[in-house]
Amino acid sequence: MPEFGRLSGSIGQIELDFVEREATPAFLMKLSIQLHLSGLSLSNTVRVLEIFGVKRARSTVHNWIHKADLQPASGKNPDHVAVDETVIQLNDEQYWLYAAVDAETNELLHTTLEPTRTTMIAQTFLAEVSEKHDVSEAVFLVDGAQSLQTACRRKGYDFRYEKHGNRNAVERVFREIKRRTICFSNCFSNASAETADDWIRSLSFAWNQLI
Missing domain, CATH: 3.30.420.10 (Ribonuclease H-like superfamily/Ribonuclease H)
Structure with missing residues (x-):
């Protein structure tokens, strides 16, 4: 449960402002981005999408990740x-x-x-x-x-x-x-x-x- 909680929280922080027209549900886009960044290959990530009845190319998922412009949060105060x-x-x-x-x-x-x-x-x-x-x-x-x-x-x-x-x-x-x-x-x-x-x-x- 703690692992699932961290995954859910991470998905919630992924913004999809780059999306104009996209037939894929937003949650599945965020899920595929997070799954790949968490260690799943692009091939296996698109297989997960297929479980939900959505067929997308590996390059599509890769482009989502690139366009999402994710990066570490700023404003930290490390010792x-x-x-x-x-x-x-x-x-x-x-x-x-x-x-x-x-x-x-x-x-x-x-x-x-x-x-x-x-x-x-x-x-x-x-x-x-x-x-x-x-x-x-x-x-x-x-x-x-x-x-x-x-x-x-x-x-x-x-x-x-x-x-x-x-x-x-x-x-x-x-x-x-x-x-x-x-x-x-x-x-x-x-x-x-x-x-x-x-x-x-x-x-x-x-x-x-x-x-």
Whole structure:
């Protein structure tokens, strides 16, 4: 029952303002979006729709997710923020995923997908985090990534090196994202970096609802 309650609450937060004409009932659109973001493949998601007598293509469900523009809620006030970067494969290219996670709640605060990693990009990422959340008093937990350490220093943030402990929060998030991109690679087949970036933000939204 608690799991169902979280799922129902998450569905209620999905807005369908992008819909103009759509024959699919709103609840089934929201359900399919949530099911896929929670771990169901696109193929199995459309099979669930078929149970309700609705036939839709996998690309249709994928487009719903993209157009819904889901992302983590802003306005958080975390005490400790775990930040990190990791490589994500997009078609034949490698991109760098930057993520900030509330180390105490495991909530994703912000993500961005970049074609490379530099100190300037790290600074921009931290600036985006600060625009969305009150991190002025937060302690940033970083590993050996020099670009993030330098960016924290230049921004005047309190930070400390931590390889394990509370930093495990961001590592768990990265493992889940990589598991999903491997299992459901059809999400990124022939996709632009912008589409992949949107999908990861949508996944972040679902992650925060179900943790």
